[in-house]
Amino acid sequence: GHIEGTVMIAGRTTRTLGECGSMQEFLSQLSGKAIGTPPKGSIHDVIVNDLLKENKRMDITVRNYPWADFLPDALLNGEIAAAAGTPALATTARRYGNARLAVPPDQLWPFNPSYGIVVMREMLNKRDLLTRFLTAHEAACEWIRHDPATCARIVAETTGMVDAAFVLDTYRISPKYCAALPPEYIASTMKFARTLHALGYISRPVSEDECFEKSLIGSVHQRSHHYAAGIADS
Structure with a gap:
């Protein structure tokens, strides 16, 4: 029903992927810092881990939170430098927090499935x-x-x-x-x-x-x- 449902947000002082021109340049800003995601095994966690592995960025850690709702506050408090989650997370961050969309969904993992209909x-x-x-x-x-x-x-x-x-x-x-x-x-x-x-x-x-x-x-x-x-x- 939907694809590309994972986005990355960051604070307004962090340059977006478009401003950086490359994923490596974007990720270099996060060196020594953490990206927040929902729990291990969530699609957002997997996509971020794959992104860091693909770009050989072992200097960036992934910090998992039990609920995506915790991510905007963690970003605001400086616990994390960026966060990955659903498009609703980006809307929340832009509307209620001092954050913006940093990496659009099609630049993280093209055509990734957001959900499926599963039956026994x-x-x-x-x-x-x-x-x-x-x-x-x-x-x-x-x-x-x-x-x-x-x-x-x-x-x-x-x-x-x-x-x-x-x-x-x-x-x-x-x-x-x-x-x-x-x-x-x-x-x-x-x-x-x-x-x-x-x-x-x-x-x-x-x-x-x-x-x-x-x-x-x-x-x-x-x-x-x-x-x-x-x-x-x-």
């Missing part, structure tokens, strides 16, 4: 039920793409925690919604699985067939994916 294997024989559910899921993704303002109001009213403008800002930080399972999504997920194994978070490698049942969504979403199409202006 015995449910796979309930194809009619699952197909109807996935049809509704695809319709919801399309609604976000074509009418994000209405969807933002519904989310705000349902949660009762944030206003519609907050939700809409969050949509726009990572506006890549669709229900399809294109090859890019699968390849990115399998890279993620290999990284999980390399970090010792899972005990063995897993195969594509173990992770994905593609025929169900393939029967619902037969066109090309819409992740790259973004969302409508509001």
